[in-house]
Amino acid sequence: MIYDSIYDLVSAISYTAFCKLLRMPARVVAATRIQTAKESEPKTADKDLIERKARLIEIGATGLPVSIRLVARHWCENIVLAVMGALEQHFKKQLGYLTCPPL
DSSP states (O other): OHHHHHHHTGGGGHHHHHHHHTTOOEEEEEEEEOOGGGSOOOOSOOOOHHHHHHHHHHTTOTTOEEEEEEEOOTTOHHHHHHHHHHHHHHHTTSTTOOSSOOO
């Protein structure tokens, strides 16, 4: 089941929880969507558990949004907002940019 695979990836994304625990200013910027050609090619022998689980989750991911998480030091929210604005202006010109949240 896919949810079993997601729980195995908790250690791979635990750094985001660390930033939240420390209450650091952070935001997420939408970048694009996963395209069919962008899905990674399966390797014959993935020995890493994280890579194997990530490939299982990736199956059928075409069309899902891809985002960038920005984190700054305490009291530096202005840096996060400035970088967000620059990234949004850049990605708006790209094919596949999210004009509205997915349903």
